Amino acid sequence: MKPFFLFYLTFCFIGILNLNAQKNKSESIKNGIKLYRDFCYRCHGFNGEGQTDLIPPLKSSDYLLNNIDLSIAGLKYGLKGKIFVNGKLYDSYMAYQGLDNDEIADIMNYILNEWGNSSEEFVTPERVSKVEKSIIK
Numbered sequence: 001m002k003p004f005f006l007f008y009l010t011f012c013f014i015g016i017l018n019l020n021a022q023k024n025k026s027e028s029i030k031n032g033i034k035l036y037r038d039f040c041y042r043c044h045g046f047n048g049e050g051q052t053d054l055i056p057p058l059k060s061s062d063y064l065l066n067n068i069d070l071s072i073a074g075l076k077y078g079l080k081g082k083i084f085v086n087g088k089l090y091d092s093y094m095a096y097q098g099l100d101n102d103e104i105a106d107i108m109n110y111i112l113n114e115w116g117n118s119s120e121e122f123v124t125p126e127r128v129s130k131v132e133k134s135i136i137k
């Protein structure tokens, strides 16, 4: 009986460790808030509203909400040239912000679910690592 119990306990413990290994969505979003304030808000604004004609909004952005991998690529490699956001043309440049895959995942989960944005998707660092530069035209 005793060895079985120890065996069971060991499995429970490993289970708990595994759960902690990866952030869940709400933990990721929480971390994303801090990162957004450090790296994005000076351009995209506290409320994701952007800046007229120069910097596109993230709030209700069809570009962001409909092109998750493209948005990831912009954060991973930088984004340059013509893009349409909610029917409006932007032809500008966003430099790579120096974030790693884990940080990009957290920021994506935050901006996809803030200011009335909402997404079923959960962006993981693994997904970020798979996005290649070639998807940006």
Ligand code: HEC
Pocket (backbone or CB within 6 Å): 036, 039, 040, 041, 042, 043, 044, 054, 055, 056, 057, 058, 061, 063, 064, 071, 074, 075, 079, 080, 081, 082, 083, 085, 090, 091, 092, 093, 094, 095, 097, 099, 107, 111
């Ligand atoms: C120096 C200003 C600047 C900073 C800082 C910046 N961006 Fe941008 N961002 C831009 C500009 C300009 C564009 C449009 C680029 C173009 O016209 O090709 C853009 C485009 C985007 C887009 C795609 C278009 C849209 O509005 O949906 C996303 C998503 C985005 N940025 C997210 C972020 C996030 C997240 C951060 C923080 C990690 C960030 N940006 C930091 C200036 C900035």
